[in-house]
Amino acid sequence: MPTIQPSGALGARVTDIDLSRPMSAPDFATILRALGEHGVLCFPNQLLEPAALRDFSLRFGSIQTSLSGKFQDPEIPEVGILSNIMVDGKPIGLADAGQDWHTDMSYRDTMGFVNVLNAHKVPRRNGQVLGSTEFANMHKAYDELDPALKKKLENATATHDFNKFWDMMVKRGTANRKPLTPEERAKRPPAVHPVFLTHPITGRKVLYCNPGYAVRINELDEAESDRILEELFAHQLQPRFLHKHQWSEGDLLIWDNIGTLHNAIPDYTVAEHRLMKRCQVMADKVFQTDFIRQSLAA
Numbered sequence: 292m293p294t295i296q297p298s299g300a301l302g303a304r305v306t307d308i309d310l311s312r313p314m315s316a317p318d319f320a321t322i323l324r325a326l327g328e329h330g331v332l333c334f335p336n337q338l339l340e341p342a343a344l345r346d347f348s349l350r351f352g353s354i355q356t357s358l359s360g361k362f363q364d365p366e367i368p369e370v371g372i373l374s375n376i377m378v379d380g381k382p383i384g385l386a387d388a389g390q391d392w393h394t395d396m397s398y399r400d401t402m403g404f405v406n407v408l409n410a411h412k413v414p415r416r417n418g419q420v421l422g423s424t425e426f427a428n429m430h431k432a433y434d435e436l437d438p439a440l441k442k443k444l445e446n447a448t449a450t451h452d453f454n455k456f457w458d459m460m461v462k463r464g465t466a467n468r469k470p471l472t473p474e475e476r477a478k479r480p481p482a483v484h485p486v487f488l489t490h491p492i493t494g495r496k497v498l499y500c501n502p503g504y505a506v507r508i509n510e511l512d513e514a515e516s517d518r519i520l521e522e523l524f525a526h527q528l529q530p531r532f533l534h535k536h537q538w539s540e541g542d543l544l545i546w547d548n549i550g551t552l553h554n555a556i557p558d559y560t561v562a563e564h565r566l567m568k569r570c571q572v573m574a575d576k577v578f579q580t581d582f583i584r585q586s587l588a589a
């Protein structure tokens with residue numbers, strides 16, 4: 292039976308389980324429940340082979356492979372490579388993934404659910420760990436939102452656009468990204484989701500609106516939408532909702548994109564190597580009542 296040790300605003304450490312082996316239904320139930328409750332789970336000392344990383348991830352839903360087809364494991368394309376390492380002058384992975392606050396794939400009709408990241412190389416300087424990932428707790432952000440704003444946005448929806456984050460990275464100019472072409476934009480049309488979602492595991496409301504992709508609250512005029520989005524973004528990133536994960540090699544981290552935001556901190560140089568293997572799981576199963584009922588009942 293896995294042991295769960297919760298940390299502060301969110302996050303828990305999970306031991307007494309070997310993720311390289313098929314997981315029993317009761318262990319999966321424990322992990323799914325803990326994921327809903329704590330948002331981010333760290334399994335230390337679990338450096339998995341790509342096939343095992345894929346198989347573990349598939350328990351939560353389908354895996355989204357990279358649309359560009361780049362930076363994937365050569366044999367297991369469901370496993371993506373995030374890295375600043377160059378071999379023969381060529382990058383082996385995506386070097387600037389997730390480097391600001393966002394929620395994975397909120398710009399898709401079927402949003403992202405679980406992100407699975409396995410740390411192979413962690414940058415350090417003078418003994419200090421770099422390249423941490425920060426998280427924000429959207430259950431708490433909803434609970435502590437001004438009641439008048441909750442009422443006003445009760446049935447509101449927000450549009451989420453992939454191009455917002457991409458454009459911000461182009462303007463930042465750190466990673467040679469070019470503006471998306473009209474064809475590339477057409478492959479990733481914006482999506483609309485309620486501003487407040489009922490979380491499929493906890494049954495509680497979460498604030499589902501993130502600075503990376505949310506561009507408009509559809510029921511408000513543009514000026515009011517801009518003002519309220521800024522208010523929501525400032526609210527959801529207050530220090531009391533945050534948790535920072537400092538990586539160790541072998542950590543396998545999973546987080547719930549429905550109940551959290553995250554931000555990869557780019558505080559390391561090209562000479563300080565970071566290598567992560569990633570599977571991105573969609574929320575295609577987790578909103579199915581049967582999947583949740585059966586999984587949690589085991």
Ligand code: SIN
Nearest residue numbers: 373388389423424555
């Ligand atoms: C991501 O947003 O998927 C990347 C997070 C990280 O590399 O820490």
